[in-house]
Amino acid sequence: MEEEIELVLDKYRKAGRILAEVREGAVAKVKEGALLLEVAEFVEQSTREKGGEPAFPCNISRNDEAAHATPSIDDETVFGKDVVKIDIGVHVDGYIADSAVTVDLSGEHAELVKASEAALDAAIKVIRDGVSTIEIGEVIEHTIRERGYKPVVNLSGHGLARYNAHIPPTIPNVRYEHGAVLKENDVVAIEPFVTDGAGKIAEHGTAEIYSLIKAKPVRVHEAKKLLKAIEEYQGLPFAKRWLPRERLDLALRTLRNSGALREYPVLREEGGGLVSQTEHTVIVQKDGCEVTTRHP
Ligand code: CO
Numbered sequence: 001m002e003e004e005i006e007l008v009l010d011k012y013r014k015a016g017r018i019l020a021e022v023r024e025g026a027v028a029k030v031k032e033g034a035l036l037l038e039v040a041e042f043v044e045q046s047t048r049e050k051g052g053e054p055a056f057p058c059n060i061s062r063n064d065e066a067a068h069a070t071p072s073i074d075d076e077t078v079f080g081k082d083v084v085k086i087d088i089g090v091h092v093d094g095y096i097a098d099s100a101v102t103v104d105l106s107g108e109h110a111e112l113v114k115a116s117e118a119a120l121d122a123a124i125k126v127i128r129d130g131v132s133t134i135e136i137g138e139v140i141e142h143t144i145r146e147r148g149y150k151p152v153v154n155l156s157g158h159g160l161a162r163y164n165a166h167i168p169p170t171i172p173n174v175r176y177e178h179g180a181v182l183k184e185n186d187v188v189a190i191e192p193f194v195t196d197g198a199g200k201i202a203e204h205g206t207a208e209i210y211s212l213i214k215a216k217p218v219r220v221h222e223a224k225k226l227l228k229a230i231e232e233y234q235g236l237p238f239a240k241r242w243l244p245r246e247r248l249d250l251a252l253r254t255l256r257n258s259g260a261l262r263e264y265p266v267l268r269e270e271g272g273g274l275v276s277q278t279e280h281t282v283i284v285q286k287d288g289c290e291v292t293t294r295h296p
Contacts, residue, residue, distance in 0.1 A: 016292025197273015
């Protein structure tokens with residue numbers, strides 16, 4: 001049993017090491033005038049080259065977008081003087097590393113970025129076997145408010161499991177009255193989101209990211225073929241641009257209408273505020289935690 005746990009944790013660690021390298025390469029590519037699509041494809045390709053698989057499409061969310069933005073097929077959007085969030089997921093045999101970084105291309109929002117970094121650091125310091133998510137939320141909220149910003153209340157950290165990027169416990173970015181207790185060997189992602197806006201996000205526009213909830217019978221040939229391709233992702237999120245292009249819109253619409261897919265529309269700050277995000281994945285230990293996604 002003990003041995004089995006170690007084997008699993010080693011896969012989480014390997015995913016984390018791959019992610020840390022990929023993230024460093026990606027940050028170097030985030031420059032004014034560079035294509036978003038090039039950065040996303042770099043992240044996903046180099047993940048595979050290093051022996052991992054994307055656990056979800058590379059999210060590139062800018063300014064008041066908090067999450068779930070990813071380039072579309074043949075996307076020609078380039079970076080401007082943006083506040084850029086790069087959120088990356090890597091898995092090894094289903095065991096996931098999840099990490100995000102904010103790059104400020106405006107040169108004017110360093111303090112906003114520092115606030116989410118400091119909140120994450122403060123959270124990591126209190127994580128140990130027996131810690132309550134109430135305490136983690138409190139530390140994150142305090143660190144952010146101390147710096148004159150707001151935490152995004154309806155985005156939170158989360159547990160990770162094999163082929164599942166979002167399981168309980170929820171790890172809030174604010175202090176709630178009720179919480180869960182973390183125990184040794186739990187694997188969780190901590191992700192403070194900070195804003196100078198309203199402190200809340202809402203879904204916006206159409207989705208480029210989907211996941212398969214449950215395959216439902218479909219008669220359209222293209223939809224059947226697409227379903228087969230999608231089943232490869234084992235329930236993890238995928239991007240529309242990853243799919244075979246042949247009659248893609250028809251096939252995707254058919255699957256959506258059958259109720260097989262979950263959609264992930266872009267999440268935007270409700271007050272139009274700028275958002276920064278910093279995220280690491282950690283393994284809870286007796287007296288602390290091990291950050292799997294930090295550069296050694
Ligand atoms: Co996450």
